Amino acid sequence: MNRARVLFCLLVPAVVLALSLSAAGSVLAAAATPPQAAAKKVELLFRQGDPPGEVEGLVKAVDAWNAAHPNIQVKFETVPWKDAQAQLVREIQAGGGPDVAQVAFVWTADLGKSGLLTDLVPFIKASPPGKGLQDFLATELGTVGDKIYGLPWTVDTATMVYRPDLLEKAGISRFPDTWEDLARAAKRLTLDTKGSGRTDQYGFCWPAGSGPDGATWFLVNAYLWSNGKSFMKQDAGGKWEVGVSPQDVAGVMRYFKSFFTEKVTPESLIAVSWEGDPEMVGSLARGTCAITNFRLATFRLAAKQSPQPIKMTLEPKGSVKRASHLGGRTLAINPNTKSPQESWEFLKYLASSETFKTYNQFPAQKALLAEVQARLPEAEKAYAEQLTYGTSFRDYIFSGANVNGMWAATNREFGAVFSGQKTIEQGGADLVKAMNALLAEGKK
Amino acid sequence: MGVTPLPRLSPAKPGSGGRQALSGYRLRHLIEPYVLLLPALSVLLVFFFRPALFNIVLSFQRISLFELGRGGKWVGLANFVALVQDPLTELALRNTIFWLTAMTVSLRIALGLVLALLLNTLVIRRWHLSGLARSLVLIPWVTPPVVAVAAWQWLLQARYGAVNQLLVETGLLTDGIPFLARSSTVWWAITAIVVWRELPFVVIALLASLQSIPDEIYEAARIDGANERRILYHVTLPLLRPVLAVVTLLITIWTFNNFLYVWLATRGGPGVRTQVLATQMYLEAFVNYRLGYGAAVGVLMGLIMLVFSVVYFNTAFKKSLGQA
Numbered sequence: 225m226n227r228a229r230v231l232f233c234l235l236v237p238a239v240v241l242a243l244s245l246s247a248a249g250s251v252l253a254a255a256a257t258p259p260q261a262a263a264k265k266v267e268l269l270f271r272q273g274d275p276p277g278e279v280e281g282l283v284k285a286v287d288a289w290n291a292a293h294p295n296i297q298v299k300f301e302t303v304p305w306k307d308a309q310a311q312l313v314r315e316i317q318a319g320g321g322p323d324v325a326q327v328a329f330v331w332t333a334d335l336g337k338s339g340l341l342t343d344l345v346p347f348i349k350a351s352p353p354g355k356g357l358q359d360f361l362a363t364e365l366g367t368v369g370d371k372i373y374g375l376p377w378t379v380d381t382a383t384m385v386y387r388p389d390l391l392e393k394a395g396i397s398r399f400p401d402t403w404e405d406l407a408r409a410a411k412r413l414t415l416d417t418k419g420s421g422r423t424d425q426y427g428f429c430w431p432a433g434s435g436p437d438g439a440t441w442f443l444v445n446a447y448l449w450s451n452g453k454s455f456m457k458q459d460a461g462g463k464w465e466v467g468v469s470p471q472d473v474a475g476v477m478r479y480f481k482s483f484f485t486e487k488v489t490p491e492s493l494i495a496v497s498w499e500g501d502p503e504m505v506g507s508l509a510r511g512t513c514a515i516t517n518f519r520l521a522t523f524r525l526a527a528k529q530s531p532q533p534i535k536m537t538l539e540p541k542g543s544v545k546r547a548s549h550l551g552g553r554t555l556a557i558n559p560n561t562k563s564p565q566e567s568w569e570f571l572k573y574l575a576s577s578e579t580f581k582t583y584n585q586f587p588a589q590k591a592l593l594a595e596v597q598a599r600l601p602e603a604e605k606a607y608a609e610q611l612t613y614g615t616s617f618r619d620y621i622f623s624g625a626n627v628n629g630m631w632a633a634t635n636r637e638f639g640a641v642f643s644g645q646k647t648i649e650q651g652g653a654d655l656v657k658a659m660n661a662l663l664a665e666g667k668k
Numbered sequence: 669m670g671v672t673p674l675p676r677l678s679p680a681k682p683g684s685g686g687r688q689a690l691s692g693y694r695l696r697h698l699i700e701p702y703v704l705l706l707p708a709l710s711v712l713l714v715f716f717f718r719p720a721l722f723n724i725v726l727s728f729q730r731i732s733l734f735e736l737g738r739g740g741k742w743v744g745l746a747n748f749v750a751l752v753q754d755p756l757t758e759l760a761l762r763n764t765i766f767w768l769t770a771m772t773v774s775l776r777i778a779l780g781l782v783l784a785l786l787l788n789t790l791v792i793r794r795w796h797l798s799g800l801a802r803s804l805v806l807i808p809w810v811t812p813p814v815v816a817v818a819a820w821q822w823l824l825q826a827r828y829g830a831v832n833q834l835l836v837e838t839g840l841l842t843d844g845i846p847f848l849a850r851s852s853t854v855w856w857a858i859t860a861i862v863v864w865r866e867l868p869f870v871v872i873a874l875l876a877s878l879q880s881i882p883d884e885i886y887e888a889a890r891i892d893g894a895n896e897r898r899i900l901y902h903v904t905l906p907l908l909r910p911v912l913a914v915v916t917l918l919i920t921i922w923t924f925n926n927f928l929y930v931w932l933a934t935r936g937g938p939g940v941r942t943q944v945l946a947t948q949m950y951l952e953a954f955v956n957y958r959l960g961y962g963a964a965v966g967v968l969m970g971l972i973m974l975v976f977s978v979v980y981f982n983t984a985f986k987k988s989l990g991q992a
Contacts, residue, residue, distance in 0.1 A: 434937025640939025
């Protein structure tokens with residue numbers, strides 16, 4: 225008997241047996257299942273990007289949904305922000321990906337234009353979220369033409385954060401109001417408190433790393449916008465152009481570099497990109513920094529660690545206004561989802577007041593925002609006020625330039641200037657050149 | 669017991685089963701090696717050759733991360749021209765060749781050789797410390813790279829790091845040095861991380877080779893009046909040369925396209941001081957969304973690696989063929 229025949233004789237009975245067993249199993253399972261539970265059960269995958277410590281309330285909200293919706297079960301997944309966009313793009317183009325995804329404000333339009341997100345307009349018309357679309361903030365960021373690719377979910381910004389006791393000891397009775405005041409106050413707060421001959425308290429700290437996800441980008445934009453400038457602007461004819469000259473950028477670089485040259489900011493922060501770095505978060509607690517710049521989640525982490533109270537306050541004012549970035553997240557539906565209607569229902573739930581009872585983020589809805597702001601402790605009240613000064617990256621998104629690329633170029637050139645690799649003039653010129661290249665690339 | 673008899677063949681007749689059986693047997697023997705190689709070849713084809721080919725195709729296109737499904741625009745050699753003209757490419761290439769590869773490989777070979785010789789000394793063997801010593805040497809290698817970099821970042825921290833605290837307490841410095849933030853020290857810091865984490869492989873490879881050198885050769889050298897220094901230069905090192913060559917080439921290939929250490933430690937900063945080809949490729953493809961341009965960087969890296977690989981194969985297989 226040859227090999228092929230042996231294989232055939234073994235394989236066929238095995239296949240027949242396997243099929244019989246699975247059929248029998250299905251019959252038994254169906255018989256054991258009560259009639260109402262045999263209704264279609266949907267499983268959705270929801271993906272978000274914040275670290276576990278910041279989403280305990282969100283997990284509770286999702287658990288509550290699962291308890292109330294046995295036929296629509298949601299699996300919660302986290303992919304860190306730094307990998308989130310690339311992974312989402314790859315998966316959706318490969319036919320996979322989560323059903324509902326938390327997406328950054330600045331990504332939504334690009335993803336939508338590329339056909340990687342579902343148009344939500346039909347869903348919004350059939351079953352409006354919250355108090356209606358008009359109640360949502362920054363909807364234009366996820367809108368391309370007459371399509372809406374993401375529902376604004378949360379908004380965030382950054383504020384100045386400081387140790388009131390250290391300012392008091394230095395004789396500073398109120399927090400500096402302008403950028404120049406900040407520089408002067410930070411100098412007064414830079415001290416050798418132990419008399420060891422070395423500075424052990426720095427006036428102002430921020431993660432000044434050169435990485436593409438560093439925080440210098442946010443401070444630089446706050447400075448520019450507050451002084452009436454912006455990296456991108458529209459000319460009188462509606463054409464987008466780079467809104468700053470090399471001299472403008474050099475001025476900003478000169479301002480922030482002065483913190484390093486005058487040793488008001490520790491040089492080691494040139495190697496730190498992330499505000500959640502232990503050196504940053506613990507700096508206020510240890511008293512090694514008197515003033516920093518944090519998002520709300522990082523402030524809360526720092527407040528837990530600090531034996532002394534810390535407080536949030538507004539970003540400094542420029543010559544024109546006070547400003548900070550208005551960041552945020554949208555919720556989007558994957559075009560590959562097999563359950564678009566259920567995904568929409570879950571999305572609406574995430575945007576509802578029920579979720580924000582436990583999820584300690586700021587909702588991107590005016591009605592809900594007022595509720596959340598009312599619950600804020602005293603030390604965080606400034607955050608709510610700072611949101612009113614928030615400026616979104618709308619102009620950058622609509623200019624067509626790659627916002628991630630602008631972010632990376634800004635941190636890179638500022639980092640090169642901080643570390644002495646480039647002069648201020650060189651850095652300013654190179655950054656404007658990079659912005660022009662990104663704008664040109666976006667127009668192609 | 670005895671030799672297995674060959675299958676009985678019927679007398680050959682035109683179109684008969686006998687000739688067919690013989691040609692069937694020969695055909696099976698002919699194709700059998702390829703059939704056995706098929707699973708491994710399939711894996712190589714699917715997971716290595718196809719992606720590499722896809723990368724080459726991408727490098728001739730202007731395509732963003734969002735256009736993978738739709739395809740990009742064919743631009744011929746434009747990405748390569750832009751790559752050559754980009755001043756960052758020259759910097760990244762210099763950093764990759766000199767700092768990331770040449771410096772760390774030289775240090776690893778030198779230190780690896782010294783450690784291997786130390787671990788092979790009579791003292792270590794007499795006190796039965798070989799096992800313990802080998803285990804200690806392996807500790808960096810079993811530490812995940814992410815953990816290793818995080819630990820080193822803390823060690824090198826200017827204010828709280830153990831390295832700076834030691835240097836300040838002993839009076840060698842008056843103030844801590846932010847090793848990873850300063851242009852003049854950042855590459856030394858990354859070199860320390862890479863060497864610490866990757867040294868064990870060199871030590872273990874060289875130690876294994878040292879331990880395979882017969883003791884009789886050393887005895888003969890001593891009888892001939894050679895001192896330890898002469899034995900090292902005229903006996904040990906020449907015998908280690910083949911392994912040294914192969915290890916050097918292997919770690920050169922592995923280090924040249926390394927992304928992890930630089931990215932985790934500095935993200936290519938401060939500024940662009942530690943930008944290497946691998947980080948440039950990542951930034952162009954996944955931050956700037958210029959997938960085609962990033963692929964071109966990958967092709968450049970692949971071409972350079974091809975040269976190293978040819979040298980490696982010639983060295984490794986020429987040696988083994990020569991020994992055969």
